Amino acid sequence: MMAKSANLYVRIEPEIKEQAEKILSTLGIPASNAINMFYKQIILQRGLPFEVKIPERTPTDxxxxxxxxxxxxxxxxxxxxxxxxxxxxxxxxxxxxxxxxx
Known part of the structure; x- marks a missing residue:
């Protein structure tokens, strides 16, 4: 297993970060591990590990x-x-x- 030596710096909305880290904490997963898992899934899926698309229908205002x-x-x-x-x-x-x- 390779040593973890690369750094990743990102800007994220504080509320989003707080909400996500609260869920990760409940699951017992440090944020750095979750990001590492996300990157591994990108590699395995050869793209984002979830569908990204514009909804067919948006709510009517x-x-x-x-x-x-x-x-x-x-x-x-x-x-x-x-x-x-x-x-x-x-x-x-x-x-x-x-x-x-x-």
Whole structure:
């Protein structure tokens, strides 16, 4: 095994760093080990070890819609509701709380 002698200096948003390091600490993984694992996965995958793409659909900002656009979006929601493509709000919020440790 090679000695770890290369340094990596990066700038990152303090809040992102804090949140990630809190999770890594809970897992018992030092940040330097996590970065080393990430780099090894880049090598093994010959690219990023996760998919990077622009989402097909982004949430609609209703504040930018006129009356007609708002009606179109409301109609889409109504059609989804009638077709049974809905989720119970309690379950949605429970999933959010679980996923984000809230």
């Amino acid at each position: 209703i504040s930018t819609l006129g009356t007609e656009g708002l009606h179109v979006e409301l109609e889409k929601g109504y059609v989804d509701m009638k077709a049974g493509r809905t989720k119970d709000a309690q379950n949605v919020f429970a999933d959010i709380r679980k996923d984000y440790g809230l």
